[in-house]
Amino acid sequence: MGGRALVQWEQNRRNAPEGVEADLYAGGSAPRDLAGIGFYQLPYMPSMAAVSDEHLEIIPRMPDLRVLQLVSAGYEHVLPYLPDGVTLCNGRGLHDASTAEHALGLILAAQRDLPRWALDQREHRWAAVPQRSLADQRVVIVGYGSIGRAIEARLLPFETEVVRVASRPRPDEGVHGVAELDGLLPGADVVVLVTPLTESTRGLFGASRFALLRDDALVVNVGRGALLDTDALLAQKGRVRAALDVTDPEPLPPGHPLWDAPGVYITPHVGGGSAAFHPRARAFVDAQLARWAAGEPLANVVREG
Amino acid sequence: MGGRALVQWEQNRRNAPEGVEADLYAGGSAPRDLAGIGFYQLPYMPSMAAVSDEHLEIIPRMPDLRVLQLVSAGYEHVLPYLPDGVTLCNGRGLHDASTAEHALGLILAAQRDLPRWALDQREHRWAAVPQRSLADQRVVIVGYGSIGRAIEARLLPFETEVVRVASRPRPDEGVHGVAELDGLLPGADVVVLVTPLTESTRGLFGASRFALLRDDALVVNVGRGALLDTDALLAQKGRVRAALDVTDPEPLPPGHPLWDAPGVYITPHVGGGSAAFHPRARAFVDAQLARWAAGEPLANVVREG
Structure with a gap:
């Protein structure tokens, strides 16, 4: 050739x-x-x-x-x-290294209050508050392909437990099928969405799945905005937290209520292109x-x- | 007993x-x-x-x-x-897991602009800019004890190279002595300070060591504030960046110029207590x-x- x-x-x-x-x-x-x-x-x-x-x-x-x-x-x-x-x-x-890296950045930002310190810094405020951690957390990765594996590799040294979920179960790899997701959510501290957007994954994370999560659990979206139901997240009013690199709608317009929703941290789709x-x-x-x-x-x- | x-x-x-x-x-x-x-x-x-x-x-x-x-x-x-x-x-x-986790949070915050997104979110601004990465960076850890090892373990899956420095060289562990530090700084992308504060480490990172760093390099301090010379950092005017969980003075008083220094991100000594x-x-x-x-x-x- x-x-x-x-x-x-x-x-x-x-x-x-x-x-x-x-x-x-x-x-x-x-x-x-x-x-x-x-x-x-x-x-x-x-x-x-x-x-x-x-x-x-x-x-x-x-x-x-x-x-x-x-x-x-x-x-x-x-x-x-x-x-x-x-x-x-x-x-x-x-894009795996870049996206996985940003997923960890979002998780650490949410667990260790990094956005709060940025806002406090602007106001010259030194005021520690008790911190969550990433250590000891159970992280459910929904979409266990190459990016999901890259996220897992970066999570494990933080002394976390990772639960793998993909569209179809792969028992030899310890991967659950998405049909088992509802049973896994009550035990999750963090859920990472990184599955492709298809007609079957659109709205994957909506009101019924939020309801299965513990108080103060964290949902991270580095996949596509429409995997997560924005109205269902807004209805949480901070009971469940979220860190989102992708949103629905995207870009998120000024004035949208998601910008100011409690416990929600937003980055403008910068995961893959670093x-x-x-x-x-x-x-x-x-x-x-x-x-x-x-x-x-x-x-x-x-x-x- | x-x-x-x-x-x-x-x-x-x-x-x-x-x-x-x-x-x-x-x-x-x-x-x-x-x-x-x-x-x-x-x-x-x-x-x-x-x-x-x-x-x-x-x-x-x-x-x-x-x-x-x-x-x-x-x-x-x-x-x-x-x-x-x-x-x-x-x-x-x-405190190793907590401090090492926060060190990674500070590094990712600086490399992936997490503070910027927090400030943009408050203003409802969706505006991606080109992103640095942690992947491919050479990270020099100054203070290779138990926390230094915990930081290294969390860094390596990010496709980084780690250089180990301690007060005395330990050749079997691949640890350089601090006497070799000046020769290592020109090749560093990120320097993490996590050594104890003693009379010999006070002011460890001052004007002459900043001068050895590349433009846009990052200095992270999760040790003690006085390891780093605050005036020398201010004199960088953003040429070298910093992410600091500890400061000198500490707490940093309102009005101190470090709060607004370009390329500096500050958290209020929350590394160890999560x-x-x-x-x-x-x-x-x-x-x-x-x-x-x-x-x-x-x-x-x-x-x-």
Whole structure:
């Protein structure tokens, strides 16, 4: 294999293997000459709202395209543009370190009152209050895939107990099915939602599941906003706490009652895109280009061409 | 051994071993009858400023005292009250989980902008900005004792590199001596100060060491405020960041310039006393009473009686 490639980062252009001629394209105005491009790494733009879809719209003008490479995990938005015969690969795993890290940040923020200290600092107030801990807590991870595993690895040294839940039970891995979730919630101190959003997970965490939680339990959402029923959370009035990197609606508009809800801490969907993402994404694209040049099976194929 | 004991927590009274008669004393007015007390667990009071020293002043009125048990690591404040012939045991290790957990909270807060999101939430502002990460960072732990090890264990799954520094080098454990610190600082992304405060560590981190750090490096202090030179930090004007659970002066008074210094995040000395401390302290006192009753060697002896 081999041929022309369009890539986003200079490292990948520089490291292009023998037989691959790589050009840079980071979005915006497309290169004039799209003929001969066999491998296209779709530019990653953290703020999708700010850019046009030109990087998608040029796909049909690539007659020789064989591989469309994403560095995001989600790929639904690309399917309408995907020609027959083109293999689609996603960026599964590239955001794991970043997202898992942020999940721990949210949990520690909620358990150790980090938002309170930020507000007190602004007012020059030194006033310790008794602190919860993460140690000794039972954490139920709903969505035990690669990010769920990365969260678990970071939780265990904190002297926690982790309970694994996925859509289907996997007894050899100690993973419960979501059908068992209701029985697990009364024993949970922390619940982390990190499952994909599908029609069966939409509203996964609503009034009946909140009702099963202990007073002062914590629900963390680093998946998608619509996994959690916002009205059901508001109805808790602080009985159950929440730390949310994703919300429904998203972005959360000024004036929305969730902003001021007691026991709720909100970050603006910054879990996956931290600095940890970039070296992992560049290394993955390097490796993928090398596989393509050598005619080896590609990684992270989500649709064979 | 065995005899009368004074303990702070009901669990320890209830679990007192055969041959030990334990009474509760949580500070304040002392029991009338102090005769026969052989084991005294000095009450732990997170807010020392709010209480009298009566729990210390009753020590000379215990003619049969053999063991004075602290649940704090520090013991200097007790030495003036310690009679000859009484063995002093401290609470080394009981705060490790709590302090290490808070150290990670401070690091994640600084790397992932958690204080910013708390302030934005108050103003209903949803505005992501590019995020640093903890992944891939080189963290130098200055003070590689039991808390330093607990911090390391929690850091490693975040895909970090840890560099160990203690007062003296311990080559078999890969621990550098503090004499090597200056050579390690230019390669550090994060420096965690967790060494005891002594005359040789006072002002350990001052202007010359700040000058060795990269732009945007982070200094975390969970040890004692005076390890770090506050004026030298203020002179950084945000070039180097800091996350501080302890300060000099402490408490930090309203109007002090450190409150508003750029890149500085402050928590009010809440590292060691979270909920994680209590079950560990009660379990330790249970075990220590059992050792005392059985005539076995005590743990955490800091001065033999």
